[in-house]
Amino acid sequence: xxxKTDQWVDAVAKLTELTQDGKLEWNAQSFTDNESVIGPTYHxxxxxxxxxxxxxxxxxxxxxxxxxxxxxxxxxxxVDGNDKTLWAFPQIDAIQHLYGxxxxxxxGVKDFLDDLLKQ
Amino acid sequence: MISTIWSWIxxxxxxxxxxxxxxxxxxxxxxxxxxxxxxxxxxxxxxRAPQLAKQLRNHAxxxxxxxxxxxxxxxxxxxxxxxxxxxxxxxxxxxxxxxxRTVKQxxxxxxxMGKKQQFSExxxxxVYVQLxxxxxxxxxxxxxxxxxx
Numbered sequence: 327x328x329x330k331t332d333q334w335v336d337a338v339a340k341l342t343e344l345t346q347d348g349k350l351e352w353n354a355q356s357f358t359d360n361e362s363v364i365g366p367t368y369h370x371x372x373x374x375x376x377x378x379x380x381x382x383x384x385x386x387x388x389x390x391x392x393x394x395x396x397x398x399x400x401x402x403x404x405v406d407g408n409d410k411t412l413w414a415f416p417q418i419d420a421i422q423h424l425y426g427x428x429x430x431x432x433x434g435v436k437d438f439l440d441d442l443l444k445q
Numbered sequence: 446m447i448s449t450i451w452s453w454i455x456x457x458x459x460x461x462x463x464x465x466x467x468x469x470x471x472x473x474x475x476x477x478x479x480x481x482x483x484x485x486x487x488x489x490x491x492x493r494a495p496q497l498a499k500q501l502r503n504h505a506x507x508x509x510x511x512x513x514x515x516x517x518x519x520x521x522x523x524x525x526x527x528x529x530x531x532x533x534x535x536x537x538x539x540x541x542x543x544x545x546r547t548v549k550q551x552x553x554x555x556x557x558m559g560k561k562q563q564f565s566e567x568x569x570x571x572v573y574v575q576l577x578x579x580x581x582x583x584x585x586x587x588x589x590x591x592x593x594x
Contacts, residue, residue: 331581339570
């Protein structure tokens with residue numbers, strides 16, 4: 327297994343853990359000028375790095391003879407103060423899991439369940 | 446004439462050549478056998494891997510979701526781990542031998558957790574990370590196979 331991929335998996339899994347433990351807070355932003363973005367864009371700051379997490383979709387022709395098909399991908403990037411991409415994480419499944427954890431956190435699902443089940 | 450041929454056949458030169466030929470044919474047999482084994486493994490992996498890989502990816506996604514609230518999902522986590530173990534061990538039998546160890550280790554780690562009455566969130570997280578790594582590994586292998594065809 328490529329050691330580099332392991333490293334990215336460890337890094338993104340750590341961000342997921344911090345998110346699930348409530349140690350990394352994400353803010354949801356509904357507006358974006360990028361048409362391929364589906365749903366909100368999430369931002370968080372870790373150390374001096376500003377992170378941006380998005381779900382993007384596009385019609386992609388995977389093979390020359392095949393028809394275009396809808397493809398979704400989850401993108402985790404470092405961005406600057408003007409929200410311009412500085413660097414993007416490689417495409418790994420762990421980013422989709424992070425996206426799920428961020429949605430769970432920002433939507434306040436845990437608090438909702440705790441409150442509801444206490445009554 | 447016949448006695449000359451006979452003495453050459455029984456002589457040290459011919460015996461040496463024959464011995465070398467035997468060794469060469471043994472090596473060739475081993476090489477062919479390994480080739481057939483690798484071909485068989487490659488076809489088995491091509492046929493079954495996409496489905497097993499998809500299942501493993503679903504298991505990882507579910508475990509990640511359950512880690513959002515470890516206590517609330519404890520029962521579901523046990524069920525998911527049991528299913529993940531079966532998929533991982535099934536994949537381990539079909540994957541390339543060089544990478545089999547990683548998948549087997551994942552299956553064994555899950556088995557050890559399953560035997561415990563209780564396990565911690567940290568232990569589950571370790572298995573989750575190992576599972577995601579295996580998934581990336583399998584994706585990599587599948588991409589390699591596309592080029593080998």
